[in-house]
Amino acid sequence: MILLGIVLLVIGxxxxxxxxxxxxxxxxxxxxxxxxxxxAGHQLAGRSHWY
Numbered sequence: 001m002i003l004l005g006i007v008l009l010v011i012g013x014x015x016x017x018x019x020x021x022x023x024x025x026x027x028x029x030x031x032x033x034x035x036x037x038x039x040a041g042h043q044l045a046g047r048s049h050w051y
Contacts, residue, residue, distance in 0.1 A: 001027055001030055001031030001034065002027070002028055002031035002035065004024075005023075005024045005025065005027030005029075005030075005031055006028065007024070008020055008021070008024030008027060009021055009024035009025065009028070010024075011024075012024055
């Protein structure tokens with residue numbers, strides 16, 4: 001999810017499309033939260049692993 005967010009950030013910046021850039025930021029934040037909770041060993045939404 002973090003990689004997808006980075007790709008969306010680059011596309012949004014190059015194409016000057018703020019909506020895609022904002023989606024990239026949101027994807028990075030969600031990916032970071034899922035990665036942090038996964039590494040901390042906590043389950044999130046009933047899942048212990050996120051792939």
